[in-house]
Amino acid sequence: MSRSNRTDHIRLTSHPVPGAKHAFPIHWDAPDARSRGPIIGTVSRPQDRNVIGSHGGSYAVYRALAVSAGALNPLRRPDLTNTFPAATIGPFPQWSEPNRIVALDPWGHLVAETFRTEITEGADIRPSIAVTRARLDLPEIQAAIAAKRLKPDGNVVHANGSVSVVKIAIDPVWYLPGVAERFGTSETNLRRTLFEQTAGMFPELVTRPDMQVFLPPIGGTTVYLFGDVAKLPDHRTTITCRVHDECNGSDVFGSDICTCRPYLIHGIEECARGAQAGGLGLIVYNRKEGRALGEVTKFLVYNARKRQEDGDAAAAYFERTECVAGVQDARFQQLMPDVIHWLGLRRIDRFLSMSDMKYDALTGQGIEIVERVPIPDELIPADAHVEIAAKKAAGYYSPEAPTAQDLDDTVGRSLEKY
Ligand SMILES: [Zn+2]
Numbered sequence: 001m002s003r004s005n006r007t008d009h010i011r012l013t014s015h016p017v018p019g020a021k022h023a024f025p026i027h028w029d030a031p032d033a034r035s036r037g038p039i040i041g042t043v044s045r046p047q048d049r050n051v052i053g054s055h056g057g058s059y060a061v062y063r064a065l066a067v068s069a070g071a072l073n074p075l076r077r078p079d080l081t082n083t084f085p086a087a088t089i090g091p092f093p094q095w096s097e098p099n100r101i102v103a104l105d106p107w108g109h110l111v112a113e114t115f116r117t118e119i120t121e122g123a124d125i126r127p128s129i130a131v132t133r134a135r136l137d138l139p140e141i142q143a144a145i146a147a148k149r150l151k152p153d154g155n156v157v158h159a160n161g162s163v164s165v166v167k168i169a170i171d172p173v174w175y176l177p178g179v180a181e182r183f184g185t186s187e188t189n190l191r192r193t194l195f196e197q198t199a200g201m202f203p204e205l206v207t208r209p210d211m212q213v214f215l216p217p218i219g220g221t222t223v224y225l226f227g228d229v230a231k232l233p234d235h236r237t238t239i240t241c242r243v244h245d246e247c248n249g250s251d252v253f254g255s256d257i258c259t260c261r262p263y264l265i266h267g268i269e270e271c272a273r274g275a276q277a278g279g280l281g282l283i284v285y286n287r288k289e290g291r292a293l294g295e296v297t298k299f300l301v302y303n304a305r306k307r308q309e310d311g312d313a314a315a316a317y318f319e320r321t322e323c324v325a326g327v328q329d330a331r332f333q334q335l336m337p338d339v340i341h342w343l344g345l346r347r348i349d350r351f352l353s354m355s356d357m358k359y360d361a362l363t364g365q366g367i368e369i370v371e372r373v374p375i376p377d378e379l380i381p382a383d384a385h386v387e388i389a390a391k392k393a394a395g396y397y398s399p400e401a402p403t404a405q406d407l408d409d410t411v412g413r414s415l416e417k418y
Pocket of ligand 1: 247250251258259260261
């Protein structure tokens, strides 16, 4: 069953069939989904493919395991009945403005409706975005209500302390010419580097210049929206926003070496408050663990920081990362503003982040930021003062910059004291 579409030999898709035309051409900045064309990363109907890579981001590897184990029929198509978005997002002018969005498919949540006919006829077209609704129940929000910082209103914040949100999952879809431009390099160089650094995982990057879209095997983005989504297109709506990069240790487990979870929850509280005041709150959560260097690198850096001669000093914070990883940061904030464009926004009124990299990326992409809101001092965990002092010294937004003395005086816990 699971071998039913296999021939005896492996067919490489690394070169186009001479003279063949794409059945589904992609016109990236087209004004509507049909003229843009569907993104097809199917592995069961190779003749329909118009992108490099396959669906599901990093989970494509687990799909392969499921097929290998005989648990999943590779020909099976998703049944998309009733999966359509639980809130209306767009379309917005930004979706077809040249090079405004290059790292996601703005039409990715609408494919089941837009390409119903093609799907019925057997094309394997899958959504890369899903929009649903949820309630968040967080101990810190309960505490904010108990402390009377936040009042239940029965709409955004409920009597039991839960918070209503629209949540949106977004898989990366890269338009390679646009991605190359964001990084100030040529498409050829970007393709070649992606090919080489994945040890040749996607030969089409270098052999198929006719395919300009890549589904990279990386994590995606989740958006949590607070308030009335119908207000997105109204430019008078006050937007509260935190852009947060994944930190499993703090976000989920409460590890106290950094400010991630406290800042994230502060963001959620501010978003809920903004929505209660008639605005919209927005948490953008990007899967970029450990500055996109991964958790193994991150934990190695923690050890290197804690074991250096003068202890875990703020003054040497970035240096230790660079010693282990070769770079201080690999989060490519250049692509991050796409989700803000996708939501049709041109202004963020309250930006709950101190990161100069995020600020520069957003404003560089034409998004106005009215106010920057630092993390309140009382929310900084015991061992996280090293991180925050080092970041402020490196240019993170802060009402007052730390002095050289502050940096020298800020030293974290040693490995023996855990
Ligand atoms: Zn963290």
